[in-house]
Amino acid sequence: MKKRLLSLFLIIALFLPCFALASDVVNIDYEVDGDSVCIIVKGQEYKPVSIVIEDAHRKYYIDQKETDSGGEAVFTTRLEKGKEYNCIVNVAGVRETRKILINDDEPGEPKPEDVAYISVKGYKGTILPRVQVKLNKGDTVLSLTERVLSAEGIDYKIRNGYKAGIDGQNEFDKGPGSGWMFSVNGKFPTLGVDSVVVKNGDLIEWFYTSNLGDDIGNSYGGEAFEEEEVIEDYQFEVSTAIESIVDSIAQKEDLTEWQAIGLLRAGINVDERYYENLVEYVRVNEGNFRKMTDYGKIALAATALKKDPRNISGYNIIEKIYNNDKMTLQGTNGPIFALIALDSAGYPVPNDALWPKKKLVNWIIDQQNDDGGFSLVKGETSDIDITAMALQALSRYRDISAVKTAVERAVTFLSENQSLDGGFCSWEESNSESISQTIIALTALGIDPANDSRFVKEGNLISKLLSFREPDGRFAHLIGEGPDDMATEQVLVALVAYQRFLEGKQWIFDMTEEKAGQSDFVDMALASEWAREYIIKAKALGLMEGKGHDRFEPKQNLTRAEFATILVRLLDEEPLDEVQQVFVDVEPSNWHYGYVMIAYKKGFVLGKSVD
Template sequence: MLTKRMLNRLMVMIVLLGQLVLPMQNSATAAETNKASIAVQGKEAALLKKKEIEIQEDTDALSLLQETVGSENVKTVDSDYGPMITEIKGLSQEGTFAWAFYVNGKQADVGAHKYNVHADDEILFKYESWNTASLSVFGDTDTGTILDSKKYEINEDTTALTLLKNAVGENNVALKETDYGPMIIGINGLVAEDPYYWAFYVNGKLAEGGAHTYKPQAGDQISFKYESWEQEEKDSGDEQGSQKDKDSPDEGHIVNVNQAVDNLIAYIMEKGVSSEWEAIALHHAGKKIPAGYLDSLKAKVGSSNGEFRIVTDYERMVLGVKAAGGDPTSFAGYNLIEKIYNNERMTNQGTNGVIFGLLALNSGDYNIPVSAEWDQEKLVDYLIENQLDTGGWALYGTTGDPDITAMALSAIAPYKDQEEVKTAIENAVNWLTKQQNANGGFETENGETSESTAEAIIGLTAIGKNPAGASFTKGMDSDVQAASSSSAQSENNLITNLLSFQNEDGGFAHLIGEESNDIASAKGILALVAYQNFVAGKASVYELDRVTVDDTAGDKNGQQGSGGQTQSENESKDGNRLPDTATNTCNLMAIGALLFLTGLFLFFLNRRKRA
């Protein structure tokens, strides 16, 4: 049995232990600091050597850069995807050079302002050229791969031959002069002997001219392969009699597309409608768009008093409002159409504002006054005047971009019978097919993405061009084809390429192998519905006045609130998963508090007994 003296000692020990636990944990918490590294690489030298910086949970990469080098040394411009870095420490984007953003050695697929920096991240801002082409060299079965695919900077004077010489060394390329110019007979000591020769490929397709005459375009995939004439003749013979008209809709694809659309709609309705692309797709699919989506747009307009910094905010909102059954000319007390045609910042975002402007103004029958700053004719003229000589369009600069080019096709599609527009469309289609790779998609700085393929499908169907037709059907890489047991897999087009990004949950990935991504899924559903419309002989998905919506579809989804979105405890507001930074501090503090209270209880109990 405890004596009074023992009880007093026990009480004192408990109180002291409780008081000690709290400051110990506070000290431990203060000592736990998250750090990440940041570096800035210029064209020729480092502008900021790798430096470790303490970060908070909500630190984004752009803020980290501004904090490290000084916000006055970082310049940005508004873009459709948020602030875009144009200059760091006096080095600004020029020509084909711009600032790229890398995380842990991999180019990020979100803007620096959206990426939440995690502990131990390695952040790199790198000044590099958009104007690159990749090169690979494949030898015989004994030699194997001579040069793995690697990107090289190109200019207007670069040819495929000079690219090869620069990559493997001029002395390692053996040439023979012919009536048609220099012919490659050896690379790295592997000399071509009949029936073998060095074949030259551009984007998975055997080139028509010589390597000394072909000038690579940005994004091109150049390859040299040691091949046999005998095998080529055999392959050519096997293909005789098997050709068919691939420029008409292929009903064989539509079965797979229909199933993919059903799965993707289920995925979107489960997570909630959150973008105008999803709303447009559901509109054309005859599905009811949850009321919460339109409510969320009204709240957004109201909270900003109808004022947005960038014109694409108005333009994309018009598309979403129209698709959801609202009136863009009188929405939440504002005329969103007027906000577009009288916008002074139409060209501040390069071609983006103009492209989305045309899509928005043509989404319905709107009255555009003669006094308007911009109308459809002015917007079309701007795009025609800013088309590149190559046939593509760029957001900024002189390097064509597959996404922007495809979006421009969607925008000018209603005017395709005009002579100038018709020529522009033909040039753009020719440029796009040259950019397409052997997998049927497009190589970008971030790799082969589903969004680029989706944009191409949307743009081509808008102008009445089959994305699964002969022009956009490519032969699979010979090594991959040899390993394939199905002859049907030897050809890839935009449709088969896009379907390859769909995951088991029904959503689409940004890159193959990644988890489903909201943006990729939104673009994916719009592209597949666009293809359904094309096969059915219907209009572009951006024409929103011709569809009847099934009001009985998805009743429960109409009660989802603001788009029906849910967010897990470990996700940030922009959808990025937050770092797992929790410790046992709270638990230990609770134990300390409990011990302290227990000590107090024993203390008063003892006093009461004495009394």
């Protein structure tokens, strides 16, 4: 009996792995239609499945769901053509990987190999006739030559990255000007042999020269070889990431200011209830907020909505910014937000304001630390985020010498503190917010955060930021920490800023085009609600210019001179300045003299007495 039980247990033990294996198999299939790809995952039914599509540089798509009753889960996304991707799937702990090729061919067809051609000719004759060789990713002329010579059994010598000898024919064999030179597609590079990257179809030719290249058609220092600049293009990935964020927030009526600004500057309308909520928020608080950052965000959001922040529920947010006696309560943040908001649509600031723009600019510059960075309080450790935001605020004033110098120092600070992976470390961890603020700052300065050499290390700002993307399309504060709303809204603004940069549009916080229809009068909030539309129209038509200092003074009575001026302008008459004075109280030096004189000549006004 014991033997039978033992045999039964052995049989079960042998077959259990087979049963488990059969249920744990995961299959990945895909279909391609243009740049759209449909991935079909098959595994156990009703099990969680996650998917990541990536290449060696970054992740392009992340998602998760549950398999259906047939054990199937279908994912659809868009991928750039002409690339090969790794599709990594995990179904209930069972991991499977498949390569995905997106090109004009049928899926699954092998991609043609990249090849180059190489030949070697020494002073004794041809050492290696032209041969075709498969290119490896990142091959330089040096790595390709070494691989080919080794495969052919040809001896070679290298000294300090220079080919000193091939097949026993060495440098200086034929005199002080003799040695090895190479050409790429008939041109002789001025770059080193380990610096020229080989591209598909390139022809590499090695020659032995006896007189510094004259005998092989390359006089020393002759025609320069222009190495093709590698430009990283993230437009597709950025658009896809923006779409994923938009999908998660676009229908919300309780948007934050940054979410609304990001959506609007991406050309996406927000629910009309958002502005209603903003107006109510300002009304309930009677237009008073403790933090300058609150005023700044409200002004930016209203401007992005093509609303006038000088009249939100009757409160002038712009005036509350430039006349704020608690401007520096939040340290450097206050003046930074104030200047960005005031410049967002070129809002005028009176010269007698508590904080005119010039004062704000000078105050921010004075906060710069010795290392070129900025901190919340001058003298504290420089902070990446504050430095980036200071650059955003100062970006409009680079024609001022002191600002230009401060900007250059701050840019250098950011570049020198960037990590090799393209991000920034705060408390020994790389966070997405610092990257977002830096991208916004660089786009304000016209600097490409993905391709400017100062910000391209082993990674760059854009590639690093995209690595924070979570399966639901939102972004994390720290990689692997899960989606974070504050991090996501800053990423949205940053990616939209970069998208606008790539498309040649105005900087994300430069909304001067949104100011159309707004009046430049700073006291519009004093006018009755019904009258504001007509004041704006009168200003736009050139009928009224205000009382000076950007004020309309809506509560003051209209003078006879002002009425005569409006009448003349309305009838499209020209002022008559070069005429004899008629009224003793209307002198040639008065601003309204020409208007009153033409009105008198036309019989529109007769005065209150003979003179």
